[in-house]
Amino acid sequence: MRLPRxxxxxxxxxxxxxxxxxxxxxxxxxxxVEGLERRALLAAAAPGLPxxxxxxxxxxxxxxxxxxxxxxxxxxxxxxxxxxxxxxxASLTGMAPWLRGAPGLGYVERSSAMSVDQVPNDPxxxxxxxxxxxxxxxxxxxxxxxxxTGSTAVVVADIDTGADYNHPDLYQxxxxxxxxxxxxxxxxxxxxxxxxxxxxxxxxxxxxxxxHPNQGAGKITDINGDGRIDGADLLAxxxxxxxxxxAGSGGWADGISQDGDTSHxxxxxxxxxxxxxxxxxxxxxxxxxxxxxxxxxxxxxTGVTGVNWNVQVMPLKFLDSSxxxxxxxxxxALRYAxxxxxxxxxxxxxxxxxxxTLGDTITYAAGKxxxxxxxxxxxxxxxxxxxxxxxxxxxxxxxxxxxxxSSGARAGFSNYGATTVDxxxxxxxxxxxxxxxxxxxxxxxxxxxxxxxxxxxxxLAVHPGWTYSQLIHQVLSTATPDASLAGKxxxxxxxxxxxxxxxxxxxxxxxxxxxxxxxxxxxxxxxDGYSIPRGASALPSYAAVSTSGxxxxxxxxxxxxxxxxxxxxxxxxxxxxxxxxxxxxxxDVNLTDGQAxxxxxxxxxxxxxxxxEQVQVVDASTGVALDARSASSFNGxxxxxxxxxxxxxxxxxxxxxxxxxxxxxxxxxxxxxxxxxxxxxxxxxxxxxxxxxxDGYSIPRGASALPSYAAVSPSGxxxxxxxxxxxxxxxxxxxxxxxxxxxxxxxxxxxxxxDVNLTDGQAxxxxxxxxxxxxxxxxEQVQVVDASTGAVLDTRSASSFNGxxxxxxxxxxxxxxxxxxxxxxxxxxxxxxxx
Numbered sequence: 152m153r154l155p156r157x158x159x160x161x162x163x164x165x166x167x168x169x170x171x172x173x174x175x176x177x178x179x180x181x182x183x184v185e186g187l188e189r190r191a192l193l194a195a196a197a198p199g200l201p202x203x204x205x206x207x208x209x210x211x212x213x214x215x216x217x218x219x220x221x222x223x224x225x226x227x228x229x230x231x232x233x234x235x236x237x238x239x240x241a242s243l244t245g246m247a248p249w250l251r252g253a254p255g256l257g258y259v260e261r262s263s264a265m266s267v268d269q270v271p272n273d274p275x276x277x278x279x280x281x282x283x284x285x286x287x288x289x290x291x292x293x294x295x296x297x298x299x300t301g302s303t304a305v306v307v308a309d310i311d312t313g314a315d316y317n318h319p320d321l322y323q324x325x326x327x328x329x330x331x332x333x334x335x336x337x338x339x340x341x342x343x344x345x346x347x348x349x350x351x352x353x354x355x356x357x358x359x360x361x362x363h364p365n366q367g368a369g370k371i372t373d374i375n376g377d378g379r380i381d382g383a384d385l386l387a388x389x390x391x392x393x394x395x396x397x398a399g400s401g402g403w404a405d406g407i408s409q410d411g412d413t414s415h416x417x418x419x420x421x422x423x424x425x426x427x428x429x430x431x432x433x434x435x436x437x438x439x440x441x442x443x444x445x446x447x448x449x450x451x452x453t454g455v456t457g458v459n460w461n462v463q464v465m466p467l468k469f470l471d472s473s474x475x476x477x478x479x480x481x482x483x484a485l486r487y488a489x490x491x492x493x494x495x496x497x498x499x500x501x502x503x504x505x506x507x508t509l510g511d512t513i514t515y516a517a518g519k520x521x522x523x524x525x526x527x528x529x530x531x532x533x534x535x536x537x538x539x540x541x542x543x544x545x546x547x548x549x550x551x552x553x554x555x556x557s558s559g560a561r562a563g564f565s566n567y568g569a570t571t572v573d574x575x576x577x578x579x580x581x582x583x584x585x586x587x588x589x590x591x592x593x594x595x596x597x598x599x600x601x602x603x604x605x606x607x608x609x610x611l612a613v614h615p616g617w618t619y620s621q622l623i624h625q626v627l628s629t630a631t632p633d634a635s636l637a638g639k640x641x642x643x644x645x646x647x648x649x650x651x652x653x654x655x656x657x658x659x660x661x662x663x664x665x666x667x668x669x670x671x672x673x674x675x676x677x678x679d680g681y682s683i684p685r686g687a688s689a690l691p692s693y694a695a696v697s698t699s700g701x702x703x704x705x706x707x708x709x710x711x712x713x714x715x716x717x718x719x720x721x722x723x724x725x726x727x728x729x730x731x732x733x734x735x736x737x738x739d740v741n742l743t744d745g746q747a748x749x750x751x752x753x754x755x756x757x758x759x760x761x762x763x764e765q766v767q768v769v770d771a772s773t774g775v776a777l778d779a780r781s782a783s784s785f786n787g788x789x790x791x792x793x794x795x796x797x798x799x800x801x802x803x804x805x806x807x808x809x810x811x812x813x814x815x816x817x818x819x820x821x822x823x824x825x826x827x828x829x830x831x832x833x834x835x836x837x838x839x840x841x842x843x844x845x846d847g848y849s850i851p852r853g854a855s856a857l858p859s860y861a862a863v864s865p866s867g868x869x870x871x872x873x874x875x876x877x878x879x880x881x882x883x884x885x886x887x888x889x890x891x892x893x894x895x896x897x898x899x900x901x902x903x904x905x906d907v908n909l910t911d912g913q914a915x916x917x918x919x920x921x922x923x924x925x926x927x928x929x930x931e932q933v934q935v936v937d938a939s940t941g942a943v944l945d946t947r948s949a950s951s952f953n954g955x956x957x958x959x960x961x962x963x964x965x966x967x968x969x970x971x972x973x974x975x976x977x978x979x980x981x982x983x984x985x986x
Contacts, residue, residue, distance in 0.1 A: 200261060200262035200263070200479075201235040202237075202247055202259060202262070203233055203234075203235060203259070203261070204234045204235075204236055204256060204259050205232055205233050205256065205257030205259070206234060206256060207257045209253075209255030209256055214234055214256075221238070221242060222238055222239065223237060223243065223246070224236070224238060229487070230479075230482055230483060230508070233479075233508065235479065247261065257507075260506045260507060262508070263477060263502060263504055263506060281455060282577065282580075283578075283581050284456070286577075287557075287559070288555060288633075289577055290606065290647060290648040291647050291648050291649030291650070292458060292648055292649070294649035295606070296460070298609075299609055299613050299652065300450075300459065300460035301446070301449075301460050301609060302461060302612035303344075303346045303348065303352070304348075305462050305494065305612050306326055306462075306492045306493045307445055307459075307493060307604060307608050308467055308488030308495070309438060309466055309467065309496075309497045309601075310467045310485060310488065310498055310500070311441055311467070311469075311470060311497070311500065312433050312434070312436070312470045313433035313466050314421075314431065314432075314438050314439050314442040315585075315586040315588075316431070317375070318439065318443075318584050318588055319453055319454070320443065320455060321442060321446070321447060321464070322351055322379060322381035322382065322448075323451075324459070325351060325381070326464060327349055328410065328418055328491065329348050331409045331419050332349060333389065333405050333409060334409070336371065340354075340365050341364055341365060351380060351381065353365055354371055368400060369399040371402070372384070374387045382419075384402055385403045385404075385419045386402055386417070386419060386420065386429060387401055387404060388401055389405040389406075403417075404417040404419065404429065405417070415429070417429040421465050422487055424476075425480065431466040431467060433466070434471075435470065435471075435474055437474060438470075439583075439586050440584060440585060440591060440593050441497055442466065442601075443457055443584030443590075444605060445464055445497060446461075446463075457605060458605025458609065459609060462605075465493055469481050469484045476500075478502075478503045478506060478508055482512040485509070485512045485513065485515075486515060486516070488521070489519040493521060494520050495524065495607045495622075496523055496524065497600055497604040498541060498542075499595075499597035500526070500541075501529075501541075505538065505540050510541075510544050513544055513548065513549065517546060517547070517548035517619060521548060522548055522623060523541070524550045524600055524603050526551075526595070526597050526600045527539060527553045527554075527566040527567070527596045528596060529566065530566055531564050532566050533567060534551075534567070534572060535568040535569060535570050542572070547623075547767075548620075548623070550603055550626065551573045552574065552575070552578075552599045552600045553574070553596060553639070554575065554576070554595060554596045555576065555577060555633070555635070556577075556579035559634075559635065561575060561635040562578055562579050562594070562596075564594075564595070564596075565578065565596055566596065567639040567640060569639060569641070570641065573641045573642060574627060574641070576600070576603050577599060578597075578598045578600075578602075579598075583598075603626065603646055605648075606626060606652075609651075610626070610651060618779040618781075619779070620778070621778070624777075628642075629650035629651045630646060630650075631644050631646075632644045633645045660778055661778050661792075662749060662792040664780075664790065664791055665790040666785075666790075667932075667948055668790060669713045670713055670714050670715045670716045671934060671969075672717065672790075672817060673936075673941070674936075675943075675946055676751050676753075676792075676819075677751075678820055679694075679748065679818040679819030680819065682696055682815070683726065683816075684704075684730045684814065685703050685705050685726070685728040686716070686719075686728060687719045692744075693743050693748070694740060694741065694748075695741040696738065696816065697738075697739045698730055698737065699736065701737075701738075703731075704729050704731050705726075705727070705728045706728065707757075708726055711723075711725060713901060713902060713973060714727070714757065719941065720941030723867070723902070723904065727755070729812040730813050730814075731811065732803070733809075733810050735802060735803060735804035735805065735811060736802075736803055736811065738752075738800065739771065739798075739799075740798075740800070741797075741798045741799075742795060742796055745797075747794050748795060749792055749794055749820050750795050750816070751791065751815075751816070752766065752791050752801065753789070753813065753814045753816075754782050754785045754788070755789075756785050757786070757812075759808060759809060761807065762786075762807065763781065763808060764806050764811040765781050765803075765804045766780045766802070766804075767779045767804070768793055768795070768799055769799060769801075770797070771797075781806065783806075827945055827960045827961050828947065828958075828959075828960050829916060829961055831956055831957065832959070833952075835957060836880045837881050837883045838884060839883060839982065843918050843920075843986075847985040848886070848985065849983045850883055850981075851870050851895045851896055851981065851982070852870050852893070853883070853885065853893045856886070857985070858915075860915070861908065861909055861910070861915075863906065863908075865903060865905045866903065868898060868903035868905075868980075869899065870896075870898075871898050872894070873894035873895065873896070873924045874893075877892050879894070880892075881924065881955045882924075883895075883920065894981070896922065896981045898979045899970070899977060900972060900976075900977050900978075901978070902969060902970060902978055903970055903978065904967050904969050906967050907962070907965075907967070907983075908938070909962060912963065912964075914962065915985055915986065916959055916986055917959070917961075917962050917983070918959040918985075919958050919970075919983060920955065920956075920980065920981045920982035920983075921979065922953075922979065923952050923975070926975055926976060927951070927953045928974060929950070929953075929972075929975035929977070929979065930972075930973045931949050931970060931972050931974075931978040932946060932948050932970070932971045932973055933947045933968060933969070933970050935962070935966055936966060936969055937964075945960060
């Protein structure tokens with residue numbers, strides 16, 4: 152992780168993967184919004200703020216009992232397992248050291264203070280040029296808008312002093328928590344623009360005759376009388392009947408948690424973490440300004456426009472009217488944002504000492520896909536040597552932003568750092584929205600940050616499935632080189648939204664995921680080579696592989712479970728092993744022949760169902776993340792495949808559950824040999840005579856008449872008879888009879904083998920009859936394996952074969968059919984036919 156740095160309203164952070172070890176510097180406290188003048192740093196132990204105690208094995212009740220006679224109080228926070236201990240400053244200072252050494256506890260740290268430094272210098276309704284959007288050194292917004300002007304499907308968390316959600320240039324782009332809309336009102340509302348959600352656009356939509364379909368009794372009305380439906384109307388109390396039911400008038404605040412989040416009741420448009428209420432109105436101005444840069448309504452003939460004309464800005468107020476707050480409140484706000492669908496968060500504040508409370512929450516948000524955009528700070532300092540937070544955390548989902556002026560020069564007040572600040576963006580004399588329907592110009596890295604946040608939101612409008620790594624790479628790799636930032640930031644450049652919204656600089660190398668092959672990799676993966684932890688390794692000549700940070704573990708070497716990887720060359724032996732780490736580990740893969748190759752990882756949550764992890768593919772020379780995948784529910788086994796060349800690293804990080812794990816590494820896809828498979832027949836059913844078996848046949852618990860060229864022996868299978876008296880056409884007809892039928896099978900709850908030796912040196916058609924007689928849920932895999940080499944010649948997956956399916960191959964020599972259960976009751980085969 153990065154070393155501690157300041158959290159400021161102009162937070163900075165590196166996204167083109169700067170080295171975490173470069174983040175050095177003294178730890179400083181104080182979080183707040185930063186402008187041209189930075190607040191004096193606060194004392195390391197900020198008076199009045201609590202101790203934050205992360206519980207490990209100790210219970211909240213036990214901690215409370217421990218401290219019962221210490222003159223302090225213990226309360227829960229919005230963060231899991233984090234307790235706040237409040238009391239006299241001297242008591243907290245004295246107990247911190249012995250709490251840190253107490254068993255059953257994680258970190259113990261003093262909550263850090265945060266403060267707002269920015270005050271507006273031009274609070275006026277103005278029409279100045281928005282140089283940050285379209286100036287010579289602006290972000291190139293007009294060209295980006297030719298691609299997209301934003302989407303209401305994108306939620307941006309603005310973690311700040313709140314926002315004026317009634318502002319005429321903001322109200323329509325304020326987020327609505329659809330899960331919290333009372334059911335009595337939601338049923339009467341219509342999604343007018345078809346975006347799948349109720350937004351302020353829908354609530355203000357007017358038909359050609361001037362009527363408003365979503366306004367009126369049982370819906371919402373203009374309660375505050377400003378001529379539109381905005382946040383204040385929704386937050387007004389609901390009028391109720393005597394029996395407590397909705398009377399159809401008033402706002403939507405009914406005192407009931409509709410979405411099940413009882414810590415945040417009536418959180419219709421965001422949350423106020425200062426007062427712990429549902430009203431995030433901005434009583435400072437800073438948050439309204441940043442919100443306007445992100446998403447002031449575009450093309451409405453009013454005031455200014457944001458980087459996004461259409462977006463949902465989630466106002467989360469954690470700084471008070473003076474701009475002061477704490478890292479605990481910032482962490483609670485960020486967790487709320489991640490849990491409520493925000494894919495990008497704007498963090499225009501600074502302070503703190505790099506503690507675990509906020510750092511851990513940034514990690515949590517990354518697991519939900521959040522891009523954490525942070526201001527680099529306004530001290531004019533080199534943050535490579537003097538740390539700044541939260542932009543200084545080592546988390547790889549952070550972008551740290553410096554400020555430039557309209558001439559393209561780095562602002563004199565802006566922090567910088569060749570390894571700790573990512574890029575610059577417009578941050579001097581930025582015009583945006585301000586409370587009470589006003590507009591103001593402000594300066595600071597706080598103003599630069601929302602330009603980047605807004606650009607990430609535009610990218611999400613076009614690429615909603617992109618990971619945070621892809622989004623960050625696209626922003627950083629398209630920055631415009633700038634002399635004043637060369638050697639001062641990771642990219643040495645200025646944000647270029649136009650280029651970022653153009654063609655991706657790299658296409659994702661991800662090919663796809665396979666959840667059906669399970670441990671039966673031979674014939675499907677690894678045609679060129681493989682490496683199995685604590686098992687065999689046969690690497691191709693073009694690949695060098697090494698692991699770091701991983702330990703080895705063996706779950707089983709004697710299992711028949713189809714999820715375990717088959718042992719190379721064997722048709723029955725299986726191995727369940729893994730590389731693992733409780734945090735993260737790396738698999739270094741160097742492909743030396745200059746060609747692109749398919750590379751696959753096998754992920755297996757063998758002993759639980761709760762693991763989740765992230766796999767990043769990183770360019771080993773630049774540190775740029777080429778792709779990232781999140782994996783969960785992989786207890787059935789999942790192969791992830793990429794098309795790669797050159798030197799890369801797989802970084803496998805635990806997100807939840809016990810350890811990050813990988814059970815195999817494979818090069819190449821299926822063998823290049825032509826498949827001996829001829830085809831499938833689902834229409835013949837049990838009427839095989841005249842269609843199959845002209846040379847011979849073998850029916851379990853029935854007749855067997857093998858040709859002279861074939862020897863057959865099943866192994867690992869039991870026999871079962873469903874019926875000997877049926878007339879069901881799916882049952883195989885008895886040889887020589889026109890009416891008698893037989894429904895039988897070879898079966899196994901795991902897998903079994905049918906050994907077929909064709910001794911005449913000729914190719915013959917060989918067919919298996921698969922019948923899911925008594926269910927519709929069976930699925931299985933059939934592999935044809937060379938009996939002498941163990942090479943898999945063909946693999947077929949079968950499901951929905953309750954009607955009966957023949958699979959036919961053209962074979963010669965000595966082969967084995969390996970039939971493995973993949974779903975339902977048992978693997979089954981009801982007949983073997985030659986010719």
